[in-house]
Amino acid sequence: MKARVFVTLKNGVLDPQGKAIGHALNGLGFASVGDVRQGKVIDLELSETDAAKAKETVKAMCEKLLANTVIEKYEIELK
Amino acid sequence: MKARVFVTLKNGVLDPQGKAIGHALNGLGFASVGDVRQGKVIDLELSETDAAKAKETVKAMCEKLLANTVIEKYEIELK
Amino acid sequence: MTKITPEMVREHGISDSEYAIVLKLLGREPSFVELGIFSVMWSEHCSYKSTRVHLKKLPTKAPWVIQGPGENAGVIDIGDGDACIFKMESHNHPSFIEPYQGAATGVGGIMRDVFTMGARPIAMMNALRFGEPSHPKTRHLVSGVVSGIGGYGNCMGVPTVGGEINFHKSYNGNILVNAMCVGLARQDKIFLSAAKGAGNPVVYVGSKTGRDGIHGATMASAEFDDASEEKRPTVQVGDPFTEKLLLEACLELMATDAIIAIQDMGAAGLTSSSAEMGDKGGSGIELDLDKVPQREANMTAYEMMLSESQERMLAVLKPGREEQARKIFEKWELDFAVIGVTTDTNRLVIKHKGKVEADMPITALSDAAPIYERPFTKRAPVTGVPAFDTKKPVLASLEKIIAAPDMASRRWVWEQYDNSVMNDTTQHPGGDAAVVRVHGTKKALAITTDVTPRYCRPDPFEGGKQAVAEAWRNLTAVGATPLAVTDNLNYGNPQKPEIMWEIVAGIDGIGAACRALDFPVIGGNCSLYNETNGEGILPTPAIGGVGLLKDVTKMATVAFKRQNDVVILIGETKGHLGQSIYLREIEGKEEGASPPVDLAMEKKNGDFVRGLIEAGRVDTVHDLSDGGLLVAIAEMAMASGIGASVGQAEIAGAVPFWFGEDQARYLITAPFAEAEKIVAEARAAAIIVAELGKTGGETLMIDDKASIKIAKLRSLHEAWFPRFMAGEEIPVTN
Amino acid sequence: MKSAVIVFPASNCDRDAATALEQMTGQKTHMVWHQDSELPDVDLVVLPGGFSYGDYLRCGAMANQSKIMGAIKKHADKGGAVLGICNGFQVLAEAGLVPGVLMRNAGLKFVCKPVALTVEETQSTFTRKYSAGQTVTFPVAHGEGNYYADKDTLDRLEGEGRVMFRYQNNPNGSARNIAGILNEKRNVLGLMPHPERVVDPLNGGTDGRALFQSLIETLS
Ligand SMILES: Nc1ncnc2c1ncn2[C@@H]1O[C@H](COP(=O)(O)OP(=O)(O)O)[C@@H](O)[C@H]1O
Numbered sequence A, B: 001m002k003a004r005v006f007v008t009l010k011n012g013v014l015d016p017q018g019k020a021i022g023h024a025l026n027g028l029g030f031a032s033v034g035d036v037r038q039g040k041v042i043d044l045e046l047s048e049t050d051a052a053k054a055k056e057t058v059k060a061m062c063e064k065l066l067a068n069t070v071i072e073k074y075e076i077e078l079k
Numbered sequence C: 001m002t003k004i005t006p007e008m009v010r011e012h013g014i015s016d017s018e019y020a021i022v023l024k025l026l027g028r029e030p031s032f033v034e035l036g037i038f039s040v041m042w043s044e045h046c047s048y049k050s051t052r053v054h055l056k057k058l059p060t061k062a063p064w065v066i067q068g069p070g071e072n073a074g075v076i077d078i079g080d081g082d083a084c085i086f087k088m089e090s091h092n093h094p095s096f097i098e099p100y101q102g103a104a105t106g107v108g109g110i111m112r113d114v115f116t117m118g119a120r121p122i123a124m125m126n127a128l129r130f131g132e133p134s135h136p137k138t139r140h141l142v143s144g145v146v147s148g149i150g151g152y153g154n155c156m157g158v159p160t161v162g163g164e165i166n167f168h169k170s171y172n173g174n175i176l177v178n179a180m181c182v183g184l185a186r187q188d189k190i191f192l193s194a195a196k197g198a199g200n201p202v203v204y205v206g207s208k209t210g211r212d213g214i215h216g217a218t219m220a221s222a223e224f225d226d227a228s229e230e231k232r233p234t235v236q237v238g239d240p241f242t243e244k245l246l247l248e249a250c251l252e253l254m255a256t257d258a259i260i261a262i263q264d265m266g267a268a269g270l271t272s273s274s275a276e277m278g279d280k281g282g283s284g285i286e287l288d289l290d291k292v293p294q295r296e297a298n299m300t301a302y303e304m305m306l307s308e309s310q311e312r313m314l315a316v317l318k319p320g321r322e323e324q325a326r327k328i329f330e331k332w333e334l335d336f337a338v339i340g341v342t343t344d345t346n347r348l349v350i351k352h353k354g355k356v357e358a359d360m361p362i363t364a365l366s367d368a369a370p371i372y373e374r375p376f377t378k379r380a381p382v383t384g385v386p387a388f389d390t391k392k393p394v395l396a397s398l399e400k401i402i403a404a405p406d407m408a409s410r411r412w413v414w415e416q417y418d419n420s421v422m423n424d425t426t427q428h429p430g431g432d433a434a435v436v437r438v439h440g441t442k443k444a445l446a447i448t449t450d451v452t453p454r455y456c457r458p459d460p461f462e463g464g465k466q467a468v469a470e471a472w473r474n475l476t477a478v479g480a481t482p483l484a485v486t487d488n489l490n491y492g493n494p495q496k497p498e499i500m501w502e503i504v505a506g507i508d509g510i511g512a513a514c515r516a517l518d519f520p521v522i523g524g525n526c527s528l529y530n531e532t533n534g535e536g537i538l539p540t541p542a543i544g545g546v547g548l549l550k551d552v553t554k555m556a557t558v559a560f561k562r563q564n565d566v567v568i569l570i571g572e573t574k575g576h577l578g579q580s581i582y583l584r585e586i587e588g589k590e591e592g593a594s595p596p597v598d599l600a601m602e603k604k605n606g607d608f609v610r611g612l613i614e615a616g617r618v619d620t621v622h623d624l625s626d627g628g629l630l631v632a633i634a635e636m637a638m639a640s641g642i643g644a645s646v647g648q649a650e651i652a653g654a655v656p657f658w659f660g661e662d663q664a665r666y667l668i669t670a671p672f673a674e675a676e677k678i679v680a681e682a683r684a685a686a687i688i689v690a691e692l693g694k695t696g697g698e699t700l701m702i703d704d705k706a707s708i709k710i711a712k713l714r715s716l717h718e719a720w721f722p723r724f725m726a727g728e729e730i731p732v733t734n
Numbered sequence D: 001m002k003s004a005v006i007v008f009p010a011s012n013c014d015r016d017a018a019t020a021l022e023q024m025t026g027q028k029t030h031m032v033w034h035q036d037s038e039l040p041d042v043d044l045v046v047l048p049g050g051f052s053y054g055d056y057l058r059c060g061a062m063a064n065q066s067k068i069m070g071a072i073k074k075h076a077d078k079g080g081a082v083l084g085i086c087n088g089f090q091v092l093a094e095a096g097l098v099p100g101v102l103m104r105n106a107g108l109k110f111v112c113k114p115v116a117l118t119v120e121e122t123q124s125t126f127t128r129k130y131s132a133g134q135t136v137t138f139p140v141a142h143g144e145g146n147y148y149a150d151k152d153t154l155d156r157l158e159g160e161g162r163v164m165f166r167y168q169n170n171p172n173g174s175a176r177n178i179a180g181i182l183n184e185k186r187n188v189l190g191l192m193p194h195p196e197r198v199v200d201p202l203n204g205g206t207d208g209r210a211l212f213q214s215l216i217e218t219l220s
């Protein structure tokens, strides 16, 4: 089973990287670009086969390690 | 219109960060974790309303700036 | 208008008696925005209400002091029209909540304090205290803080050249992150924060304002309608890229004569910067918040005034210079906006969306702010000589001590900091003081941070003295003339009389030492309420010291330079073991009296050693501190790979001789003939001096009996930190 | 030898590069702003170290989009010498002026320390004053110096004598211990360690001097 975790900054938290990317894209002539936010995507291979259990385990991983929940939020996708 | 871009390392390119995350997860007792890869997710707000055009523009952004196609691949999701 | 309720007042940390003053000063109830402004300006952090009466007692003047406490940073004269500007500041609480960002924004904040005065930052230091290594949070906090300091400082291109780290259980719930920035400017290009004159434009530059770091307690109040939104973190995220642009843009603007006053937006952002500039200039300030560059939609006046968004500055320009300034900030791709004007009303007036949200006398925020003479309970210093096992083999103890958490090499830390960028670092981390050359000259600045918290709980007064004396000694040991200090007073809750005593005695001790050593205090910072569950931290008055070397080529270092040099000990060894590292690490005790500091002897011994360095007669010096004599010899050997054979002198017991922490001592080495002369001169000057032996070989040998290989000492000394951190989590990056 | 140092937003070794160049050549160096579209008439262009654009997104990526890069490519095409140090190397790699990419250090930490390097090749504008196989010590100071290229590229670099400096103790996981490489035409050098920080004995050595002397001898 595979899991994909998105770790992104909470709303309202400054995203210096996103800001700089947006600025650079505008500078390159991509005028249609507004707000840009950058996050992480983490792809995990799991030996677990039960989806519910897998989700729970990945959630625990996020809380413990993958996300810094003081400033970041996460979403989990199983496939 | 919003676009989400995934930038991940091509297969075969070593991912030290993913490896370290996998290692740390194993160390925390998450034994079911196998391979781990880390990438970036970039969320863009676009003033463009036509999906096909938006996709094309975002593709150009990826080629030009967002991904280094020597080692990275990208996927685009519109929403 | 929002009706102010007693709950709101309390949530803003304003006491009933303070609120009564607010009502009197305004002659009416405050608006919600005004209440927020009072709460931050009257906070301990901004007003120094508990410490102000005591800080006044510190010596702040000397012929070379250009600017003492009161501005964003202190300024000293280092000759040739050059000025050195420096300051230290804490970011303790944010770093405990989010170590990477907390430490990073701490670094960013102190850099702004220095460059807002016109200086280019040239060196960074950091003084860190963590809980016990065995505490479950410690590793995570060390990892995050160190990478945060590196992440910000490295990107800024300012070398991080030194610091100190202690581990102690009193910091388990309350780490200390104190960062110091040292900058250089020309004396005729120093910028102050006094917004003199009426009708001058007030400009905002840097990053946009978001809802960063607005005080948590007020989040739930009626002004916040976004109830659905996730609870906003009060942690700010640092953006070193923007800060680097801000630095360059500010220095470019400062090269013109467009600026009347400038001030960074630190804690309490727009509020404190505008109030302080108005206060110092004796003017009023009127701001139109609609003009403030905003990162988020629908920000209220309250949020904008209290936001602690980073990488922002407020300046008052000469009228008509707006366009010249705008061009510079646009070149650096930074926001620039004229957001207000100075007035002659002495009032702070805040307008937003056509409404006056605040209109208050500026003096209400400064002179009229409460000041407390908090009661304190004197406590007699701990006295006595603790018992210890006199038979323990000395070298086995040395092996343990140099590998102890407080004593092991900090290489793991400093290798994550760019310590050589700017090409002027002449003494890298690892020595007594960092040395950074004044670019393009042969002058150099020596920089150190010091305090020994374990001395400060048993005897806050001697502990305060010792911190200053050790800083002075570290600067002396590289050959610098110590010039001035910035302090960072980290203590527990001042409303507890026993803690207030620690503060008062600590400040008195610092004052006494600074006076005796001609080492004025030109700036500082207080961090109080460092407590968790009623447990206060060890009193930790960190001292950042700066000194000047006139000729950097004469600089001394700790490494042995030659074989067969005579090893000379300067200063008196009584064998003071109270509160020593030896006692803690070998006997498992934190007991006895802290070592007393004889300031006259400090001065005499230090001046003698410095004289030898300045005359080019001695190039190898190490001051004695944590761990005592044998540890210092081991450090000199490890730094060079050259061993030594040394023997005991003077006092009887081996343990107190080798490990006692008597103050005012230095080790120096010199070739035989020179050594004879030095010893004779010292004796003639009534300085206590002893020849301990010779350098040479690959081992450290004591009393011709026991020896240990330098290589072994090195591997023990280097092993602890990386081994401890090996279990760390994934390091963070920007 | 006439030289120019490019200044990108948040370049931070630009002054260091200029100081070293001026000290070695006795001539003023041109500081060139990234928004300029023309280079002054120079023999050598240096892309300095630092954190252009904060190293956000990918180190070197945004700097590669700067206006001045067009002129630098032209200069290189005409055979002009280009030296990219640290962040400058990352920009050169992003621009395709040298092959490969610089990834995050294998240890995942920023690393600043003096490292011993072997000078692999002396047949170049940049290294002729060194002797082949010589050990030199330059400081490194980077978080992303882990050189990566596919096997064919690496083989080619080795086969054509384009690996100029190699780490003796690899600090970052770099493929085949590579610290510095040349482009095909041998006029563009990218390297992670900082030769400009070792031209003055007071800062930790003089091993970097020969690199500048090589350039001066060839280009003056
Ligand atoms: N947090 C730190 N960052 C950088 N360097 C550090 C840090 N902590 C300690 N060091 C360096 O390690 C060396 C030893 O520190 P310390 O034992 O506190 O020195 P001293 O006893 O001379 O004051 C010093 O050169 C110091 O600058």
Ligand SMILES: [Mg+2]
Residues within 6 Å of the ligand: C431, C432, C433, C474, C622, C623, C624, C625
């Ligand atoms: Mg010392």
